[in-house]
Amino acid sequence: DSGVTQTPKHLITATGQRVTLRCSPRSGDLSVYWYQQSLDQGLQFLIQYYNGEERAKGNILERFSAQQFPDLHSELNLSSLELGDSALYFCASSPMDGGWGTDTQYFGPGTRLTVL
């Protein structure tokens, strides 16, 4: 158990809908990262938040947005869902902003999103 929690575990929805994925980092970790893993693919970095502020942005679609709250949990919002958005969405956390030697990223169990 990495200490990172994600809810829900599974999500099934229809095209055009909007969903929210939730992540709680390890206790004390200030950074949260979101990654997308499509079927049989590697991971693609979406976005990073550090202590409530956006730190880095990757290949995140405009239909997707995220935020990190004062209690450091994070939410990833996916809207106008398309079939191609079906994937495993991982959240990871690290102690600081990602550049420190101790900033190994520990992953949550993921949320499997299925868009029908």
Add this chain to the structure above:
Amino acid sequence: AQTVTQSQPEMSVQEAETVTLSCTYDTSESDYYLFWYKQPPSRQMILVIRQEAYKQQNATENRFSVNFQKAAKSFSLKISDSQLGDAAMYFCAYRSALWDSNYQLIWGAGTKLIIKP
């Protein structure tokens, strides 16, 4: 931009034997970190081992060790005494250590490891 390449889509090994998974990377940076993550059928992403580029000594974690060749930009993972529980996808990942850069993990495509009983 940095890239990570895992040229072996699938490897198989007999239980109790040793197997080596390959990873090469491309970067112009001198300071970075390299990681191996394991993803079993449960799909959980689990850190296996980590290597700092400034350290010449190869990292080891119990039955897992790496062969880090900085000049060759190679970072292979050796699993000794393979166990059935080692069956998983193994991903190699790179992270910059430059001050104020983008610290995202850059991933290889993965190698599926099969353990034969």
